Structure formats: C-alpha cells, structure tokens
Amino acid sequence: MSVRHLEHLFQPRSVAVIGVSRRADGVGALVWRNLREGGFAGPLWAVNRQPFELDGAPVFTGVDALPQAPELAVICTPAASVPELVDQLGRRGTRAAIVLTAGLREGRTSDGRSLEQAMLDAARPHLLRVLGPNCIGALVPGQALNASFAPGQARQGELAFVTQSGALATAMLDWANARGVGFSHFVSLGDSADVDFGDLLDYLGSDPRTRAILLYIESVKQARKFMSAARAAARNKPVVLVKSGRRPDGARAAASHTGALAGSDPVFDAAVRRAGMLRVDTLEALFDAAQTLARVHRWRGPRLAVLTNGGGAGVLAADTLGSGELATLAPDTLAALNACLPANWSRGNPVDIIGDAPPQRYLDALRVLLAAPEVDGLLFMHAPTAIASPTDIAQACLPLLRGADRPVLACWLGGQRVAGARELFDAQGVACYDTPENATAAWLQLRDHQAAQAALLQLPESRPELHYPDRDGARALVQAALAGGRDWLDELDAKRLLGAYGIPCVATERVPDLDAALAAAARIGYPVALKIVSPEVLHKSDVGGVVLDVADASQLRAQAQAMRERVALARPDAHLTGFTVQAMAHRPLAVETIVGIASDPVFGPVLLFGEGGTAVEVRADRAIALPPLNAVLARDLIGRTRVARLLRGYRSRPPANIDAVVDVLLRLSQLASDLAPVAELDINPLLVDAEGALALDARVRVRPAATTRDGAHLALRPYPSGLERVTVIDGEALQLRPIRPEDGERLARFYAACSPEELRLRFFFTRREVPPSELARYCQIDYEREMCFIALSGDTLCGEARAACDPDNDTAEFAVQVARPWQRRGLGLALLGMLIDHLRARGTRQLVGWCLEGNHGMVNLARAIGFGMRGSADGTLELRLALGPPPTGPADQAAP
Structure with missing residues (x-):
C-alpha cells in the first residue's frame, strides 16, 4: 500500500488538462469547464497538439511547452498516446495523473505489452501516481477541485465516496446534491491500475476532513493490501460499502461440503466483518448510510x-x-x-x-x-x-x-x-x-x-499455548500426496493430518482386504464402522460405501460383500483399494457439526463452521471467517450459526463443551496458516457434546501452492512465529516474541504495575490506567504494518517495544516501556534492537519517536543506539534513526 504523492492528486497547486479540444461536448472541454466553474485557484493549463485559445487562455501544444510541471495532469487523449504522455509528465516533474481514457487494458504496444502496463512502466521511475484509467475523475470540494467530467459540482462535506463505477458516481453526485449531502472527496477509480481501494482507504482514513468513507466495490485485487488498509481506516472512522455480484460469477463444482458451502460473496462478508466495516445491500441503503x-x-x-x-x-x-x-x-x-x-x-x-x-x-x-x-x-x-x-x-x-x-x-x-x-x-x-x-x-x-x-476492541482470554505434535509430519503428508499426483488424501491420511494438529479423531485403520479388516476390528474392538477406500469415490455414503455399528466378525464379512455389490452397481468405474475400519463413537447426546477450510480466489483460505451431517448443503447453516483466528473470533464464528443454540443445551440435553469447538477451530486456523497446499478440508461430522469434540470423518484436498512463504497465502498476515527468540539477562532466560491478542491480561497487569509518573513518561500525560479499548488496540496489531515485541519472564510481561509504519513503509514511529524491576539491565536495548532489526528487514527507511526531556532512561537508550535528537519548545525530544536506503518506487505500482 502507498499514499506517496497522493497529496498531489487531491491537493494540487496546479493542473494541466491534456486533450482539450474545441468541441464543447468533448471530455477535455468538460473537465476544463468543471475545473473553472469549481473555482480552482491555482494555475490551470490546457494542452492540445493544435494551438488555439480557450476561454481567453492559450492552449499549449505539449507537456514540454507548459510554463512549469503541473502537480496534477488530467489526461483525456486516445489510449495509444497515454504511456508516452505519462513518461513526459514524469520526466518534467509531475507526480500525479488522472487518466480518463478507456481501452488501455485491451490495447497493445508494439512489444506486446498492454497499454495499461506500458503506462505503469512509464510512471514507475518517477513515482508518478495514476488514478484510473477509464474513470470519471476526482472531486475535492474543499480544494475547489473538480478534475472530472461529472455533470456538476459536489457540495463540501465530511463524507468520502470512492467507486469503481463511473455511472454510479454520477448518480450518487446527483442524489447527494438533491439531499444537501456534501463530500470531502468524491473519487472514481475506474480500472484502478495503480491507485486502488487500499491506497485511498489509507489516505482517507487519516484525512482530518473526512469523517466517514463510502465505497462501491465491484472487485478486490490485492486482498492483503485491502484488508490491512480497511482495518486501519475502520478503527479511525466509519467505512460503509456496497458490493455488486452477490451471486458467484459462475457455478463452481466443489467436491467437499466446505468447498460447496463457502461462496465468494459470503467470504467477502467475512472479510468486511473482520475489517470492522459495514456492508449494506443496496445503493439506497448506502445513500441512507451516508446521511446517517x-x-x-x-x-x-x-x-x-x-x-x-x-x-x-x-x-x-x-x-x-x-x-x-x-x-x-x-x-x-x-x-x-x-x-x-x-x-x-x-x-x-x-x-x-x-x-x-x-x-x-x-x-x-x-x-x-x-x-x-x-x-x-x-x-x-x-x-x-x-x-x-x-x-x-x-x-x-x-x-x-x-x-x-x-x-x-x-x-x-x-x-x-x-x-x-x-x-x-x-x-x-x-x-x-x-x-x-x-x-x-x-x-x-x-x-x-x-x-x-x-x-x-474485544480482548480474547489468555489461553495456554496450542500444542502441535507434528507440524513437520503434517507437511510431509501433504507433500507425499502431491508427489504422488493425488489431489485428495485418503481418510486415514486426512485423520493423521488432523492428529498432527491435535484435533481428536476416532480411531481409524486403513486395510487392503477383508482379512485385514477383521484383524483391525479385533484390535479396535466391536462395534465398528466399515467404509470403502476408492480414489473415485469421495462421498462414500452416496454409493452405499458406509456401514455403521458392525457388531461382530460374521456381520463384518457379510457387510463387506454387500458393500462391494452396492458400490459396483452405483459406481462401476470405481476401483476399490481396501477398507477403513474405525471405532464407533457412541455419544447419543452429541450434536453433529461441520468445520472446515475452503479457498477463495481473492481472500485465500477461509474457515467454516455450521451444522453437519448428510443434509449439510440442504440446511445451509454455516458461518465463515478469515484466518488467523483467536478465541474471541472463534466464538463469534460459532455464535453466528443456528446450531449454536443446540450446543447451548435444551430440555434434557446438557450444554456442549464450546471450548472444545473453539480449540478445534484454532487448530484448523493454524493448519490453514501453515499449509498453503491445503485447498479444501472438512470434518463432517464433528461430534460435540459435554465431553468435548470428536472428528468422525475428514476429507482433505491438496494442490501445489503458489507460494512457499509461511502465511503469504492469507489475506491477513498471521502471527510471525519465526520472530520468537530467547535472550538471557542477568542469568534469567526471557522469551522475546511479537505480541498476540491473547496478551491483553498480561499487558493490563504490566501497565497496572507502572507508577503514574512512568505512565506520564510513556503517554505524555498523567493517567492511572490504560482503558480496555486501548489495551485491545495495543494487542490486536496488524503485523502487515505494525510490530510490538514483548519480553516475558514466565507469565509476566517485563517490557515492550512497538512501532507503527506509515503506508509507504518510509517511517515507523516507535515507543519503548520496561517494567521497573527490569530497568537499567539491558532489556530495553534488547527489545529496541530486535525491533530495529525487524524494520530494517522489511525495508523501513527511518525510525522516529518522541520523549519528554525528563525521560532520562529513554534518552540514554536512544543515545546508546545512535539516534539523532532534536529538542522543541514544548519540552519534548524528537528521536530519529536512519535504517536504510529509500525504496525504488511504490510497492503497489506493479503489473496487474
């Protein structure tokens, strides 16, 4: 994400309209007229290859003929001319352009690139930001800027509206003017080749003139960028959206129940929920939300x-x-x-x-x-x-x-x-x-x-660390299936995968023939369930491939033969490679649920929970969430289903062990975060009663992963466990690691132990406690743009060092706090050094902070590391440390 040079887009001191013609109804003429009628006060220049006079002003024949580089250029010329114009503007010194022209995505250059890509390639060396192409433009009433061909002006107000649809932009503007609703920004994204929703959420989220942000979304391109920016913006102000396309783009056959139940629109709903935004169903509701x-x-x-x-x-x-x-x-x-x-x-x-x-x-x-x-x-x-x-x-x-x-x-x-x-x-x-x-x-x-x-702002309860017995073994199971050309793990391997993450499964053995099945049943103990094993059959019960409550060896023989006959009749193409024998779980008061993982093409892995059983698609009782989860999010996922009411108990049925379901969801969340090749997984049924949760059946589909980096396939950056380390101070081993949402209680105790003076030095004002909402914000950080390292002695938090990066990853602002017993022992140096190493690795250019002149401990620590210091009249010191060279260009200016 990047807000670099967006101030030139929305607060330009000069504007050039390139492509103005003598035709009064031409796009360039409409933009020129809107800029003049809107009252733009800075220099305003018109460009056309043929010189003429427009409203008493000369029309310049090219970018090089302009008196100086415009801060903003509005391009209204044919598609083929846009890349060269962007290059000329960049070389001249312009850092923002609005490209109204359509057809760049379809048009090609002589070397085979799309015109859109050629435009981006021309903009990148100059860090020139592009709004569009194929857009209406942008209006900023507070700047008297109407750089668009919208039919009219916008009133000044505190709402920002961002849309991918030009037609809806004009409709919204007309509606707003009729209702007296004003805007801080009114932006049409068009094809959003460069500037997109993520950039504008970052920019508008910190804009003091914008009180709420309204979005019309047709598609999201970069899920992690969008989610990170949306979460940051939604913490500061309301973000409300309408998204078109509630139905899937096309019917997609999914072999697992989870894959069939998790559609793209429910996944988008889950993303909106996780980011703290509000989704409404219709434009009318969006208009009402604007007013509300x-x-x-x-x-x-x-x-x-x-x-x-x-x-x-x-x-x-x-x-x-x-x-x-x-x-x-x-x-x-x-x-x-x-x-x-x-x-x-x-x-x-x-x-x-x-x-x-x-x-x-x-x-x-x-x-x-x-x-x-x-x-x-x-x-x-x-x-x-x-x-x-x-x-x-x-x-x-x-x-x-x-x-x-x-x-x-x-x-x-x-x-x-x-x-x-x-x-x-x-x-x-x-x-x-x-x-x-x-x-x-x-x-x-x-x-x-x-x-x-x-x-x-919810703080999850502190939980003991989840135990994962065999994470490497889980990866080996998946890689073996891929190496063998198999898309699906068989039932036994699927349960082994779950077992590697500590998810309780019913005892199961895979056997090649009837004799081995008899021996397995004797080991497990009757009664047992008998199921076929066939690579062609996924849902065994659909073809009569499951028999329950087999009481003894004679019944097992008879049922195995009958099962072969049924399967041969229902699926003559199926090749039977054996059986699975599993213990019968006699839990008559248990509720059948389904939990699973599905893959969304935009947001990556998603988790599903709902009512299970053979009629799972018919009942369609499910809720979806994006991993990674914590306990609060897992409980929320459960609570959004109808089956949650059954789990709470009714009549003679005691309440089920909800904690056991939360535990399974957290373990599945970790599995989804660790194993990018897992495309679909469902446990159906997962039996849940007062005793706990037990997986009876599992299906897992795998595919080659597009990335090998842990967590890179997720829309939300997961907890970076690779940054954990242990350090020894004065003979005592301390765990240094990134903060987690579950650390809320530890952080509350940490601040509660601070004196009012220590809190004043940390927060610059006198306070006796840190409120829960602030604690939640400090614990539930976005690892995509923030970091906080904490030091733990057992269960006691001894110190913290945190930093928040700007959207361009140019500057990070930091703070350090160490508990009194650990001060002057080197812990602050260890934490801040760990933070600096992390920021350097992610390419952050500089680290800045402020402290009171009387904070001698922070001053000494900063001096020891090499920070530059500058005092100010209000008694504060600015601390600044260069970390590395500047980046070569905005991270988001890449090929679509």
Whole structure:
C-alpha cells in the first residue's frame, strides 16, 4: 500500500488538462469547464497538439511547452498516446495523473505489452501516481477541485465516496446534491491500475476532513493490501460499502461440503466483518448510510424508543426492529408518560401520542424519553394532520433534539405538508427519512457498525499455548500426496493430518482386504464402522460405501460383500483399494457439526463452521471467517450459526463443551496458516457434546501452492512465529516474541504495575490506567504494518517495544516501556534492537519517536543506539534513526 504523492492528486497547486479540444461536448472541454466553474485557484493549463485559445487562455501544444510541471495532469487523449504522455509528465516533474481514457487494458504496444502496463512502466521511475484509467475523475470540494467530467459540482462535506463505477458516481453526485449531502472527496477509480481501494482507504482514513468513507466495490485485487488498509481506516472512522455480484460469477463444482458451502460473496462478508466495516445491500441503503453517519452521533446502545402521532407508522417501525432493538420502557418512564399524555396513549413502545398531538405534547413526551436510562436512541415520527402544524412541531422540538445526549433520527411522513418541517430538521443536522422502514433500517445500520467496531476492541482470554505434535509430519503428508499426483488424501491420511494438529479423531485403520479388516476390528474392538477406500469415490455414503455399528466378525464379512455389490452397481468405474475400519463413537447426546477450510480466489483460505451431517448443503447453516483466528473470533464464528443454540443445551440435553469447538477451530486456523497446499478440508461430522469434540470423518484436498512463504497465502498476515527468540539477562532466560491478542491480561497487569509518573513518561500525560479499548488496540496489531515485541519472564510481561509504519513503509514511529524491576539491565536495548532489526528487514527507511526531556532512561537508550535528537519548545525530544536506503518506487505500482 502507498499514499506517496497522493497529496498531489487531491491537493494540487496546479493542473494541466491534456486533450482539450474545441468541441464543447468533448471530455477535455468538460473537465476544463468543471475545473473553472469549481473555482480552482491555482494555475490551470490546457494542452492540445493544435494551438488555439480557450476561454481567453492559450492552449499549449505539449507537456514540454507548459510554463512549469503541473502537480496534477488530467489526461483525456486516445489510449495509444497515454504511456508516452505519462513518461513526459514524469520526466518534467509531475507526480500525479488522472487518466480518463478507456481501452488501455485491451490495447497493445508494439512489444506486446498492454497499454495499461506500458503506462505503469512509464510512471514507475518517477513515482508518478495514476488514478484510473477509464474513470470519471476526482472531486475535492474543499480544494475547489473538480478534475472530472461529472455533470456538476459536489457540495463540501465530511463524507468520502470512492467507486469503481463511473455511472454510479454520477448518480450518487446527483442524489447527494438533491439531499444537501456534501463530500470531502468524491473519487472514481475506474480500472484502478495503480491507485486502488487500499491506497485511498489509507489516505482517507487519516484525512482530518473526512469523517466517514463510502465505497462501491465491484472487485478486490490485492486482498492483503485491502484488508490491512480497511482495518486501519475502520478503527479511525466509519467505512460503509456496497458490493455488486452477490451471486458467484459462475457455478463452481466443489467436491467437499466446505468447498460447496463457502461462496465468494459470503467470504467477502467475512472479510468486511473482520475489517470492522459495514456492508449494506443496496445503493439506497448506502445513500441512507451516508446521511446517517454524517449526522447521527453519541451511540449508547441498540435500544430504540419510537415516538409517533400515528399507531400504524409505529407498528411499521416496530416490525422491522428485532426484539433487542425496541426498548422496553421502565415503570418510572411509563408513569412519567402517563402523567403528560392522554389516557388513550399506547402505554408502551412505540409511544403513540395520538394524532391530535400539539407541539407541547411532543415536548413533554420527548423530555421523558430522552431522560430514560433504558432508551439508547430515539426515532421521532410525525404524520400530517389537520390539527397541528408540522412546522410548529419541528420548531418547538428542535432545541431539545439538538441537545440530546443520544442518537436521534426523524421520519416526516408525507410530502408537501411536511416539507418545511423536514427542511428545518435537515438544516439542523437531524437525520431524516421518508418512511418508518428506512428510518429503522438506518438504526440497524448504526447497530451493525457499532458491533463491528466493538469486535475490533474485544480482548480474547489468555489461553495456554496450542500444542502441535507434528507440524513437520503434517507437511510431509501433504507433500507425499502431491508427489504422488493425488489431489485428495485418503481418510486415514486426512485423520493423521488432523492428529498432527491435535484435533481428536476416532480411531481409524486403513486395510487392503477383508482379512485385514477383521484383524483391525479385533484390535479396535466391536462395534465398528466399515467404509470403502476408492480414489473415485469421495462421498462414500452416496454409493452405499458406509456401514455403521458392525457388531461382530460374521456381520463384518457379510457387510463387506454387500458393500462391494452396492458400490459396483452405483459406481462401476470405481476401483476399490481396501477398507477403513474405525471405532464407533457412541455419544447419543452429541450434536453433529461441520468445520472446515475452503479457498477463495481473492481472500485465500477461509474457515467454516455450521451444522453437519448428510443434509449439510440442504440446511445451509454455516458461518465463515478469515484466518488467523483467536478465541474471541472463534466464538463469534460459532455464535453466528443456528446450531449454536443446540450446543447451548435444551430440555434434557446438557450444554456442549464450546471450548472444545473453539480449540478445534484454532487448530484448523493454524493448519490453514501453515499449509498453503491445503485447498479444501472438512470434518463432517464433528461430534460435540459435554465431553468435548470428536472428528468422525475428514476429507482433505491438496494442490501445489503458489507460494512457499509461511502465511503469504492469507489475506491477513498471521502471527510471525519465526520472530520468537530467547535472550538471557542477568542469568534469567526471557522469551522475546511479537505480541498476540491473547496478551491483553498480561499487558493490563504490566501497565497496572507502572507508577503514574512512568505512565506520564510513556503517554505524555498523567493517567492511572490504560482503558480496555486501548489495551485491545495495543494487542490486536496488524503485523502487515505494525510490530510490538514483548519480553516475558514466565507469565509476566517485563517490557515492550512497538512501532507503527506509515503506508509507504518510509517511517515507523516507535515507543519503548520496561517494567521497573527490569530497568537499567539491558532489556530495553534488547527489545529496541530486535525491533530495529525487524524494520530494517522489511525495508523501513527511518525510525522516529518522541520523549519528554525528563525521560532520562529513554534518552540514554536512544543515545546508546545512535539516534539523532532534536529538542522543541514544548519540552519534548524528537528521536530519529536512519535504517536504510529509500525504496525504488511504490510497492503497489506493479503489473496487474
């Protein structure tokens, strides 16, 4: 990811429009007119091969003829000319261009490259950033910049809108202008050959003028870049999106249950959830989200009170809310409403104050509801009547609603009669909706967004280290299958793979013939299950290849023969190579579940959990998550299924051991992270009861991996276990390793042991504790752009050194903290040295930090390592250390 030179794209001091013609309806002429009408104050130059005069300004014949290098160039010329123009601009000193031209992906140069690739090749040596090609352009109202051929200007506001569709860009602009919604940035990505969603999420996520980011997505190219930027942006401000293509691009046959159940759209949903963004289904919902997020603040919780003068409108609102979202009014609240409302009011929520309600009745009811502790938010609704003026009601209620300490939404039902009241609310920043359904949908959007944000701040419980008995053996099983040209592990090897990761499996033996099956059954002990082994048959039960509860040797003989006959009839092409014999698991109270791994072409491995059994596809009860998981994420995955309710127990069935399911999911998550060749895996059924979890059957499909680097196939960078080490200080061995989400309790104890003065030196202000939300942020780091090394003495955290890199990997900001008993013993030097080595290895150019002048320990440590120091008037010292040479170009300017 990179935000390098994007300031020239969105805050240029000069602009050149290349490809302006005399035709008033030409793209270049439209861009020129938009720039002038938008009020761009800097130098504005037009370029065309033929000189003429445009609006009293000369048209220059080429890039070299311009008075100086433009900071931004907007290119509207034929596709074949674009690479050469980009090269000329780069050599001249331009560092940003918007390419409106289409057809670069399809066009070819004489050496066979696509025109798009030739454009990127021309831009790379100059670090010139390209928006487009095939886009509408960009509008930045705060900069009076309309470098687009959109039909009109955008209002200034605090929402950023980024879209891959030019048609939707113009529709959104028209809608926004009609509703009075303004934008900080309005950007059409087009083919996003260079600047893409990841870049803009990074840029807009730290832009102080942008309060929320709206996206229209058709596809994601670089999943890890997108996820890293999205998670960073969503921590700072709301990110809401619509994605087209809910159905798969085409039918894809999948042999395993997991592969069949995990489609591309559910995977995208899982990615959005993991990043803390909010996905809505329609453009209308996105428009509503724009208004809601722009105007609704002070979230307290999901319980909504509905105030209305019409019972029917209240019922419609209640129908679209779940039981947890409609606030249950407390007795004191009901008593207060009884005292100020007519006797025939609804006496519940929705609060129907009757159609003849004058302004004072609204005010009385509002004061009660806004003071009620059980009410987290308020929906104000009014349907016009012949008795009370909507405008009078709006004027009376606005002062109270503006000062509310909880979110307020409004719904003015009707048209012309309520138009004035709606305008008053709009002008004062109260979010208004046309229907009860739209208003309650907006409330649910707020709830979902807050839930996604809360998930980012959850601290998983501390767990003992997972034990993986034979990770190398697991890799050997997979490589042996690949070397033998096999796509699928047989059942025994599949269970051996699970066993290597500590997943409990029922005892199973693979045998070549009936005599060996009899011997295996005698070893295991009757009753047993007998299954065929055939490379042509994956789902054995579909062809009669499974027999359960075989009681003795005579029954085993008879069933084996009958099984051969059934399989021969159902699959005459199947070659039987033997049998598997496994112990019968008699667990009558167990719930059948399915857990597994599937592969998505964009986001890589995904984990699945749901209800298992033979009807798994029919029931379609499943949830999906991206690895790597921690315990909190695993529990969330389980909780998003219907089978979770069965696992909690009912009637005479005791609750199942959910911890055992969490443990299996964590082990599968590690397997998915370690073994890139595992393309599909399912355990079906995984029996779960009060005793724990047990895998009865497993299928594993493998394929040659495109990468050999651990974790490189994942959309989220996994925990970097290769960075763990042990150091000895004063004769005591300390474990130095990257921080994990499960370290929250250790970090809380670490900060709690610090004195207020130590916390002041660390955080630059006096504090007595670090709140849980901050602890979660410090533990749940993104290893793609952050690092924190901690030192552990047993279970005690002794010190930390952390750094956060900018999106360009140019500069990392660091901090160091060491517990009092370990100060002046070399631990800070060891941690900071480890951090510096890591940053150098990833190509970071420089390390910077700040400390108070009185922090003598940090000053001495910085001096010992060789940091440069510079003081400032506010009593702080800037610490700076050069790490390595600058990179040759933006990491994302590569061939698509």
